[in-house]
Amino acid sequence: MPRRSVKRSHTVFKDDFNSWNPSNYKQDVTAWGGGNGEFQVYTPEAANTFVRNGVLYLKPTFLIDNANFTNYQMYHGRMDLNCNKWSFNFIIAIWMLPRDWSYGGWPRSGEIDLMESRGNSYAGAGGVNHGVNEVSSTLHWGPDSGQNRYYKTHAEKYVLMNSVLTEYLSPETDTYVDNQEILRVNTPSEGFWRWGGFGGTSPWHAHNAPFDKPFQLILNVAVGGAFFPDSWHYNSPKPWHGGQHPMRDFWEKRGDWQNSWHGDDIALQVDYVEMIQQ
Template sequence: LWPSMWLLPTDNAYGEWPKSGEIDMVEIRGNEKYVCDGMQSGNKRANSTLHWGASVTQDKYTKTRWTKLLSNGSFATEFHTYSLSWLPTGISFLIDGQVIGNITQPAGGFWKLGGSNGTNIWANGTIMAPFDKRFHLILNVAAGGDYFPDRCFNYNDTGALVSKPWSTNATVQMKPFWAAKNQWYPTWTRNPEDSHMLVDYIRVWSL
């Protein structure tokens, strides 16, 4: 499972994704013992990301992704505060009051930051374009998806290694995922709250 809080452009003023941007306040994989490239990548790790680019194949999110890794506990064991400070001069992501990443007005804008060629699709916007238009907030819990790379794996309660039951590049993904339900479904129902995203409050200020 994959809980997230994110924002999408309301009007797609600069075009389809990712031309008009995407703001991921926080994304967390729900697995307790999920490992990618030898690193703990489950519910001890939270990511905050800006997606932007001239086309789907030119998403420059790797330049604007930040991570918070807990040394003790996990993001699933207690409430945490996830914040987004979004100003005309920059964007900052905070977890429990600590800034984990920020970007101020990039010289030459995001077009230059991304090293893009051709006509600047954000030339008519501000220096923060495409993050200078209306966005709306989304809270959701997803299952599967490419946020779980094929190279990563999970350990079950007995310590056995469990591979992902679907391939990201497969034409059909839901069928093999469901066929392997005996691997993952018991972890969803062991404690009803384990498979939920619990929200204490949401606050939005216009500054």
């Protein structure tokens, strides 16, 4: 009798965060705003990335919490990225970028946003609350940033999240949060290039391209930027509105939002990470 094929899977990486092993991760040191004009600065400070009782904390802190900075230096000093990370209202992001960028720069090689959520208790537009309990998942893809067809592979759902967030990407490109499906994307029969309606010759020769190459997991907390439209209504007045110095405006209006910060509760807390390959 012929043998029956059996799907097998194995864990390729798992971290329960019983201790912190920085060699397992690459910690960014950058003031780049993620392409969205975000405010944060990332550095590998122990106050921002630490493990406690089997949980990884990614905690934003203020620049002036660092002994090397005063309020005067906030305006007139020079920032050395070896000092602290500073943040304010935040965005939680669990996402993936290509390991090798085989098809070229963003978004030609793709981006997988497993879960994004605003930290505000209320971020309203059209009677819908897009705050902390709204979770979105998105695939970004296209020949250039002006032809990103993310809107064809985007979904969001209001989720009453538990204290422990579970999330994974399935082989069919599905994302789940607390066992609730957020996004399902089946590879188009004609491939992503034709489905996107792009002209010219496709750089993607595999059927599932650009999502057929290895991706790497990213865990981060971002702050401010275009993810918070001016036209929306928030639990406190939005402290910046475009202009030439949105970060300064945000900081100077901290009296409007700083009382919503409560110790380690402001951190992204990760119970474990596990990657399973079939």
